[in-house]
Amino acid sequence: QVQLVESGGGSVQAGGSLRLSCAASGYIYSINSMAWFRQAPGKEREGVAAIYTGGGATYYVDSVKGRFTISHDNAKNTIYLQMNSLKPEDTAMYYCAAAPAVGLTNLWNKQMYKYWGQGTQVTVSS
Secondary structure, X not given: OEEEEEXXXXXXXXXXXXXXXXXXXXXXXXXXXXXXXXXXXXXXXXXXXXXXXXOOOEEEOHHHOOOEEEEEEHHHOEEEEEEOOOOHHHOEEEEEEXXXXXXXXXXXXXXXXXXXXXOEEEEEEO
C-alpha cells in the first residue's frame, strides 16, 4: 500500500503563487508515475501535471504549461507542484495520484492511478 498526503493549498489573488506538496509513504518503491489532478465544483477531475519518478520526465496539460512546474524529491519521497501566475479558473481541489506505471497515452486517465491523496483546496480570487 502507498499513502499520499497533500499540503500547501490556500487562497490567493490572481497572479499569485502557491506550492503544493505530496508526501508518499508505504511501499513507494512500487511507484514510477505520479501526477496532480484537480476537480472544480460540478466538473470532472482532470489531470494537470505528471512526472515519472524514475527518470524525471514531466508532462503538463496545455492550460498550465509555462505556469506550473511538477518536481520530485527522491530523498523526501515527495512531489511538488509549483503554481505561478494563478488564475481564477485554477480554483479547484487538487489531488496527488500515484501508480506503478502509467503509459504516456494514459497520463490524464484517472482510472490508471491506484493511489490518491485526500486533496488540498486552492482558491484564486480575481
